[in-house]
Amino acid sequence: MTPEALTGGFADAPVQSAHAFRAALEALSRPATIHSLHGATPPEPLSVAAGVLILTLCDATTPVHLAGDHDCPALRDWITFHCGAPLVAAQEASFAVGRWEALQPVARFAIGQPDYPDRAATLIVEMPELSSEGPRLRGPGIDGIATLSLPESAAFIANRGLFPLGFDCFLTAGASVAGLPRSTRVEDV
Amino acid sequence: MTDQSYNFAYLDEQTKRMIRRAILKGVAVPGYQVPFASREMPMPYGWGTGGVQVTAACLTPDDTLKVIDQGADDTTNAVSIRKFFQRTAGVAVTEATTEATIIQTRHRIPETALTAGQILVYQVPIPEPLRFLEPRETETRKMHELEEYGLMHVKLYEDIARHGTIATAYDYPVRVEGRYVMDPSPIPKFDNPKLSDSPALQLFGAGREQRIYALPPFTHVVSLDFDDHPFVASKAPHDCDLCGAGESYLDEVITDDQGGRMFVCSDTDFCRSRVAAGHSGRLGAGGK
Ligand SMILES: [Zn+2]
Numbered sequence: 001m002t003p004e005a006l007t008g009g010f011a012d013a014p015v016q017s018a019h020a021f022r023a024a025l026e027a028l029s030r031p032a033t034i035h036s037l038h039g040a041t042p043p044e045p046l047s048v049a050a051g052v053l054i055l056t057l058c059d060a061t062t063p064v065h066l067a068g069d070h071d072c073p074a075l076r077d078w079i080t081f082h083c084g085a086p087l088v089a090a091q092e093a094s095f096a097v098g099r100w101e102a103l104q105p106v107a108r109f110a111i112g113q114p115d116y117p118d119r120a121a122t123l124i125v126e127m128p129e130l131s132s133e134g135p136r137l138r139g140p141g142i143d144g145i146a147t148l149s150l151p152e153s154a155a156f157i158a159n160r161g162l163f164p165l166g167f168d169c170f171l172t173a174g175a176s177v178a179g180l181p182r183s184t185r186v187e188d189v
Numbered sequence: 190m191t192d193q194s195y196n197f198a199y200l201d202e203q204t205k206r207m208i209r210r211a212i213l214k215g216v217a218v219p220g221y222q223v224p225f226a227s228r229e230m231p232m233p234y235g236w237g238t239g240g241v242q243v244t245a246a247c248l249t250p251d252d253t254l255k256v257i258d259q260g261a262d263d264t265t266n267a268v269s270i271r272k273f274f275q276r277t278a279g280v281a282v283t284e285a286t287t288e289a290t291i292i293q294t295r296h297r298i299p300e301t302a303l304t305a306g307q308i309l310v311y312q313v314p315i316p317e318p319l320r321f322l323e324p325r326e327t328e329t330r331k332m333h334e335l336e337e338y339g340l341m342h343v344k345l346y347e348d349i350a351r352h353g354t355i356a357t358a359y360d361y362p363v364r365v366e367g368r369y370v371m372d373p374s375p376i377p378k379f380d381n382p383k384l385s386d387s388p389a390l391q392l393f394g395a396g397r398e399q400r401i402y403a404l405p406p407f408t409h410v411v412s413l414d415f416d417d418h419p420f421v422a423s424k425a426p427h428d429c430d431l432c433g434a435g436e437s438y439l440d441e442v443i444t445d446d447q448g449g450r451m452f453v454c455s456d457t458d459f460c461r462s463r464v465a466a467g468h469s470g471r472l473g474a475g476g477k
Pocket of ligand 1: 347429430431432434437453454459460461463
């Protein structure tokens with residue numbers, strides 16, 4: 001195990017994870033709003049926001065998939081030490097983290113079952129930056145129309161077409177997070 | 190001051206993670222009931238252990254919590270839950286709807302319009318709106334999957350045939366974003382229109398039945414009805430006898446054993462605020 005695996009977790013997990021969850025809940029409840037997550041210092045290339053999400057939501061019951069550059073010894077060790085989450089192939093993952101290109105093809109991920117749509121994966125998409133400039137979004141959580149920088153539109157339009165099945169996303173960059181649940185309608189641009 | 194013999198907000202971290210994941214999936218699929226492994230809480234099931242667990246998973250030390258039972262902040266149930274979170278989470282509490290960041294409720298939606306950033310947590314006894322039609326969970330799941338909601342309409346239409354109107358006054362079923370039929374918990378149907386397009390996040394927790402579901406802000410919610418019998422959010426045809434409000438949901442209160450009665454706002458914070466602002470009803474301090 002790498003020495004840095006032992007550091008960078010929450011100092012006060014009950015309170016820090018409570019704050020982190022509220023920010024994540026706000027983000028997913030109000031797609032396209034951008035929130036901050038703090039309290040973890042994970043090894044590269046994991047962003048602070050993605051690290052906080054993993055510490056807050058993942059444990060031994062949630063298989064995690066590390067995609068592309070994120071599948072490195074430092075990160076494997078860090079997640080194993082702090083969460084105890086099993087690291088698995090994309091198809092078996094409850095959570096997957098990586099850059100958008102590395103997560104392709106996203107059709108691999110669990111979209112839930114018709115009688116249990118909750119059994120779907122959550123993707124943590126690491127972005128170079130997050131901003132309010134991007135495709136127009138509508139749907140639950142959005143008062144009219146919102147805009148958000150997305151890595152593309154087509155995959156999210158296809159995902160919405162599966163509703164109530166589909167994966168759900170958090171987009172992360174640095175300490176910033178935005179939510180994109182499967183219920184959001186992304187306009188084609 | 191938090192009681193240090195408990196973890197923050199009572200529940201252990203693994204349980205909170207499990208509940209938090211269920212809440213997020215509920216938000217992603219509005220109106221769909223997410224199963225979760227409900228924990229024993231230090232209070233009886235009838236006291237809203239589902240709502241308590243959802244509140245525990247959402248609270249931060251910065252929150253201001255309000256708890257209402259049928260609109261009132263001062264019932265034994267509401268007071269106990271409020272004290273529980275003061276003790277285990279060290280949160281501030283309030284009776285004012287406008288000051289609260291999280292409101293846990295049993296059977297009412299506050300009269301005062303909710304705002305962005307607020308979370309309304311409902312205590313739910315029976316989360317499955319199809320349960321009285323079909324006792325088997327596998328079957329109700331299938332009905333939701335296939336959007337087989339015809340029987341629900343038949344039941345409501347039988348009401349019309351029998352009573353000339355839809356007699357269901359509480360627990361009135363709704364359809365969420367044109368997809369899932371959802372039980373709004375036993376709120377009066379007067380409250381149903383407030384479910385739709387609220388700026389607040391609404392979360393529902395059923396402890397005994399182990400279900401969590403959600404309505405994100407600005408989610409479209411429609412009460413089931415018929416072209417020839419449209420939904421009506423009815424209330425007692427009176428004004429509040431204390432504050433004079435004509436648009437609030439009223440409780441009928443027997444005042445003596447000679448058949449005396451009065452109508453008062455079920456939302457005690459709303460009524461008190463109006464009286465404090467100088468409004469008065471038939472039996473109010475100022476008279477009319
Ligand atoms: Zn009143």
